[in-house]
Amino acid sequence: MMTRFTRPLALAVTALVAPVAAQDLVAVRAGKVLTGTGATMENAVVLIENGRITAVGSDIEVPWNAKVIDATGKIVAPTYVLAHTPGGLSGGNEMMQNVPFLTVQDSIDPSSLFFEEALRNGIGTAHVIPGNATLIGGQGMVVRPFGKTVEDMTVVDRGGIKLSLASGRGGSRMAQMRKLRNALDEAVRLRADLARKKEEFDAEKAAGAIAEDKDFEEKADKTKQPVIDLVEQKITGFLYVPSAAEVPEVARMVEKYGVRLVLVLGPRCYKAADQLRELNLPIVLDENAIEYTERDPETGEETVVCQAKILADAGIEFAIGVSESGRSAERYPWWQMATMVRHGVDPATAMRALTTVPARILGVDAEFGSIEVGKVANLQVLTGSPLAATTWVETVLLEGEVAYERSKDQRLQLLFGGSEGEK
Amino acid sequence: MKSTFLAAPIALALAAGLAAQDRVTVFRGAQVHPISAAPIQNGVVVVAGGRIVAVGGADTKVPEGAQVVDCTGKFLTPGLVDAGTTLGVAGQDLNEQGEEVTPHLRVIDALDPTDPRLSRARRGGVTTVQVNPGNRNVVGGLGAVIKTAGDTVAEMLVQDESGLRLTMGSEPSSGNRAIRGGTPVGIYYRRPTTRMGVVWEARKAFYDAIAYQDQKTVPEGDPEMTGFDPGMEVLVRALRGEVTVRTTARAEQDIRTAIRLAEEFGYKTMVEEATEAWRVVDDLAAAGIPVLVAAPSRSDAPEGADVRYHTLNLLAKKDVPFAICTGADEGSLGLANEAMFAVRHGLPHDRALRAVTLDAARMIGVEDRVGSLAPGLEADLVIWSGDPLSPTSTAEAVYIRGQEVTP
Numbered sequence: 001m002m003t004r005f006t007r008p009l010a011l012a013v014t015a016l017v018a019p020v021a022a023q024d025l026v027a028v029r030a031g032k033v034l035t036g037t038g039a040t041m042e043n044a045v046v047l048i049e050n051g052r053i054t055a056v057g058s059d060i061e062v063p064w065n066a067k068v069i070d071a072t073g074k075i076v077a078p079t080y081v082l083a084h085t086p087g088g089l090s091g092g093n094e095m096m097q098n099v100p101f102l103t104v105q106d107s108i109d110p111s112s113l114f115f116e117e118a119l120r121n122g123i124g125t126a127h128v129i130p131g132n133a134t135l136i137g138g139q140g141m142v143v144r145p146f147g148k149t150v151e152d153m154t155v156v157d158r159g160g161i162k163l164s165l166a167s168g169r170g171g172s173r174m175a176q177m178r179k180l181r182n183a184l185d186e187a188v189r190l191r192a193d194l195a196r197k198k199e200e201f202d203a204e205k206a207a208g209a210i211a212e213d214k215d216f217e218e219k220a221d222k223t224k225q226p227v228i229d230l231v232e233q234k235i236t237g238f239l240y241v242p243s244a245a246e247v248p249e250v251a252r253m254v255e256k257y258g259v260r261l262v263l264v265l266g267p268r269c270y271k272a273a274d275q276l277r278e279l280n281l282p283i284v285l286d287e288n289a290i291e292y293t294e295r296d297p298e299t300g301e302e303t304v305v306c307q308a309k310i311l312a313d314a315g316i317e318f319a320i321g322v323s324e325s326g327r328s329a330e331r332y333p334w335w336q337m338a339t340m341v342r343h344g345v346d347p348a349t350a351m352r353a354l355t356t357v358p359a360r361i362l363g364v365d366a367e368f369g370s371i372e373v374g375k376v377a378n379l380q381v382l383t384g385s386p387l388a389a390t391t392w393v394e395t396v397l398l399e400g401e402v403a404y405e406r407s408k409d410q411r412l413q414l415l416f417g418g419s420e421g422e423k
Numbered sequence: 424m425k426s427t428f429l430a431a432p433i434a435l436a437l438a439a440g441l442a443a444q445d446r447v448t449v450f451r452g453a454q455v456h457p458i459s460a461a462p463i464q465n466g467v468v469v470v471a472g473g474r475i476v477a478v479g480g481a482d483t484k485v486p487e488g489a490q491v492v493d494c495t496g497k498f499l500t501p502g503l504v505d506a507g508t509t510l511g512v513a514g515q516d517l518n519e520q521g522e523e524v525t526p527h528l529r530v531i532d533a534l535d536p537t538d539p540r541l542s543r544a545r546r547g548g549v550t551t552v553q554v555n556p557g558n559r560n561v562v563g564g565l566g567a568v569i570k571t572a573g574d575t576v577a578e579m580l581v582q583d584e585s586g587l588r589l590t591m592g593s594e595p596s597s598g599n600r601a602i603r604g605g606t607p608v609g610i611y612y613r614r615p616t617t618r619m620g621v622v623w624e625a626r627k628a629f630y631d632a633i634a635y636q637d638q639k640t641v642p643e644g645d646p647e648m649t650g651f652d653p654g655m656e657v658l659v660r661a662l663r664g665e666v667t668v669r670t671t672a673r674a675e676q677d678i679r680t681a682i683r684l685a686e687e688f689g690y691k692t693m694v695e696e697a698t699e700a701w702r703v704v705d706d707l708a709a710a711g712i713p714v715l716v717a718a719p720s721r722s723d724a725p726e727g728a729d730v731r732y733h734t735l736n737l738l739a740k741k742d743v744p745f746a747i748c749t750g751a752d753e754g755s756l757g758l759a760n761e762a763m764f765a766v767r768h769g770l771p772h773d774r775a776l777r778a779v780t781l782d783a784a785r786m787i788g789v790e791d792r793v794g795s796l797a798p799g800l801e802a803d804l805v806i807w808s809g810d811p812l813s814p815t816s817t818a819e820a821v822y823i824r825g826q827e828v829t830p
Contacts, residue, residue: 295539302539304546329720329756329764338814389767389814416769417701417733 025049025066026400028379030076034386036355036370038348046076048377051399056371069395069402071381077351078370079124079378079396080333083284083358084238084264087114087324088145092131094138098183100161100226102138104128108150114324115145115153119404120412121333122393123322124378125155125359125368130162132240132264132286135179137162139226140238142362144378146403156364160262161226164240165249177249184257187227190220233260240264240286244272251279262361265318267292270307273314282361283311285353287321287330291339306343308353319358338387347387447471448825449485453494453806457796458501458781468499470802473824478796494806498816500776502550502803502823503758504783504794507669507695507715507748510552511538511569517557519564523595523615524628526661527654528564530556531583534576545571545828547757548805548818551581551794553787555588555695558671558751561595561615561624563588565657566669568787570803572828585787586669587661589684589692591677592726595621622680629688632658661690667788668692669715673728675702682710693786696750698728701737708741713786717750720764732768739774746783747775763812775812 026048033041033056045062047055062068086092089107108128118126129140140159147153167176201216220228229235239261241250247269253259262282267289269276276283290308295301311318320340323330330336337350359369367376377400384391396404406412448470455466457478467483469476477483485491509517516533519525534554544552550571556563566586573579596615615621635655660666668690670681678694682703685692693713694700700707700714707714716735717724724730738745747762756764762775770778784794792801802825809816821828 293543300537300539302542326722329760335814341815342817387815389763389812415730415732417731417737 025063026069026377026397027060027062027066028069028071028076028381028397029062030071030381031073032075033371034075034077034351035372036078036351037372043072044076046371046377046379048397048400051377051401053371053373053375053377055373069381069397071395074394075382075384075386076371077122077380077382077386078355078368079380079398080122080354081319081358081362081364081369082118082123082126082321082354083262083282083319083361084129084140084286084321085126085324086129086131087118087126088112088128088143089130092324093133094130097135098179099134099138100136100183100230101223102130103158104130104138104140105150105157108141108143108153110148110150110153113326116411117326117331118145119396120393120406120409121322121331122380122382122396123333124380124396124398124403125362125364127159127238127358127362129159129238132162132164132166132242132266134162134164135176136183136227137164139235142364144398144403146398156362158235159362160236160238161230162240163237163261165246166240166242166266173245177246180253183227184231184253184259187224187231188257190224191228191231194218194220230259231257233258235260237261238264238284240266241269242266243268244270244275247272247275247279250281251275254279254281264321265289265307267307268294270305270310273310273316276311277314277316283316283318284358284361285311285318285320287323287336290320290336291343306340306345308340308350309343309345312340312345312349317357318353319361320353334387334389334391338389341387351386447476447486447489449489449491450494450499450804450806451481451485451491453497453499455796456498456500456776456811458777459795459797466499468796468804470804470822470825473802473826474798475796475800475802476798478798492806492820497819498807498809498811499796500548500805500807500811501780501794501796501800502805502821503548503779504746504781504787504789505544505549505552505748505758505779506746506783506786507717507750508544508552508554509557509751510540510544510571511535511554512556513538518559519556520559523560523624524562525556525560525564525654526562526587526628526657528556529567529584530554530564531567531569531576531580534567534569534579536573536576536579541571544758545821546818547759548807548811548821549758550803550805550821550823551784551789553585553748555586555669558588558590558594559597560588561590561621562628562658563590565666568789570823572823581789581792582787584666586667586693587657589625589668589670589681591618591621591625591670591672591680592674593618593621594671594725595624618677622684625684626687628658629662629684629690631655632662633688635659636662662688664689664691669695671695673698673724673726675699675728677726678703679706682706682712685712686710695748696724698724698726698730698734700743700745701731701734702729704737704741704743707738707743713744713746714738715746715748715750715786717748718756718761719747719768720756720761735765735768735770735775735778739770744782744785745778746786747778748783759811759816759818760814763814766812772812 028046033044044058045060127142130137139161142156142159143153167173198216204210264284292305294303340350356369359365379397381395394406450468455463465481511534555566565584568582568585569579599616636659670692672678672681672694673696695715696717697714758779762779765775781794784790804822805818806820807816
């Protein structure tokens, strides 16, 4: 059976997932189910048919012909969703700064360690998009960290388009803003130009100067089309905002160009919490933007600021990122969530920042982000609390199929010394 | 553990009228981890005059008029001890590159009490640290043990000379260039340029020290040779076992070299940053050499050394004494979180906690002062919001010698 995801992120995209030979019936017996919607069920069964969840509850009879996944004594949670990551790309940014025509489809490396590590850590869906060191960096796509080709991995083939307010390559903030406005102005002009030409064409056609069977065929420069799509709200801009100082420009952009934006916040945006709340745009906290050590330039004194806590207290909802680097603890979802909880964010909010909120930001919340009837069966079996350092991901199911098993994770076994480690 | 040690000194102190710092403070209600004894639920720790005077259960006798700190629901541990750092020393001050062998240099001469990394460590519950010179020299100099709070180095000092840094591997030779014609104008025109050269520089230093020592014992020795040489003096002390040689060795071959050199010259050593200790564990056990493992959260290490998650478990199993430190990369996660990663990788919780307290203190020879909670020891305490090795816990209050320190 083919699993189809029909809610496109942006354009009318043929959303698709390569079919996996889903076994018809799968039953996960869970010690505890964290549904991701706030509900918790003890000793529950998640029933999966053709890759979708058909029943969740403690009074469900397991059909005789179902493949049973035993997670008794363990915790079953939805797999995590990353709303924004430059992971898995060979080179997150093109040297050229204004490259809206690029797409990560040409850069995603299915054998990248990032995807392997993502799956190992319970990430089931990721919006891969160019990095922040850019002006207009190109287009992203939503993938699952499983598959041998980009096509195998594709969930939504056209994600958002990357924009950045961080002055890259040694430029100044004012230059960056000017350049971004110029690019958007140009798109607006091109669009108007095209509309005018179409109008003229139609008038000429009506006057009989153009044959009846001819249609208006002129198209905008392909390299500019994605920005035109942006000002036409056919694609969502994922705008990196490095600090509070750039937030007013965000408001201007929204007002002047009417673009649809998701804000990817850097670590120094918390001072604009009030403005951010007023803007009411979807927010992703970049991997390093949850907790931030601020140093007073005068006294040298350091203060640890938890931006996630400040935003949560201001009533702002957000998704969070994880690091694409294999070196830092920030690559672990448990560490990222625990960092927020350590600063007083409630655990349910922390969990939502990697499940339902990013799913909504990506427009795939009808499919992913929680364990509910009708949703795609992307589940992870955890050995303990999702916030504990001692918890490991035991099994990952993507679309009802086992995509990861810790007992068969050779790299992890090697890190534990393989058979030597048992001695 | 119940303590009836509610000592006479307190009574005396009370009678004499207490200076503020001599006030008796009672920490009550926490889950107390003395480290040297089993954890105590609803425990009591009594502190006076900067020292611990009693550690026990809820019924521990407490003097009247003592100031009580309510720690209900909290965890209380000794201040953490980081046995291998470069905290307090600016990057450019770590390596004196005029020579390859500089045993006479002392890290305390470069210590900056206002280094923000010290307050970062303090915030994370670390109260005592071993500070080392850098690894760019073959013999880098003498380390020191300090507290993480204080306005002056003198105030912070626990041991002014602690451990002599020796570095194996390619770090001391990295960036060096051999003189091939031309004029040797830069300091980078220096030796050694290979691993062989590094080991030779070390070996030569100890040969020289032996010769120096021999000359000193000859009554009519050559005055040129018997002149006072501070560097040689330090190496001689190392040869006599008065100073521990801290050998940085990450890759297997370098760890083996570290063991071999120590056997050759008979000095006391420990292996620092021992990433590939898992490959050499039997030899380390046989030689009785303690091991410092840096930052278990890291998935890679310098020198291309292979990280393995079971390293600490293996060291524990084979009874190799070890401690967990933050190492050269101390900025990363903080010591408690590094111990947390050790638990994630399978080291028992109590063992991981010990590896950043008592075992670390033993490693640097200050276990009679810090690293555990027992009467007579310095009152370095941390009150944690929860299990110190949980990612959701924080150090809520840190005390050094009985005084709460500002983070």
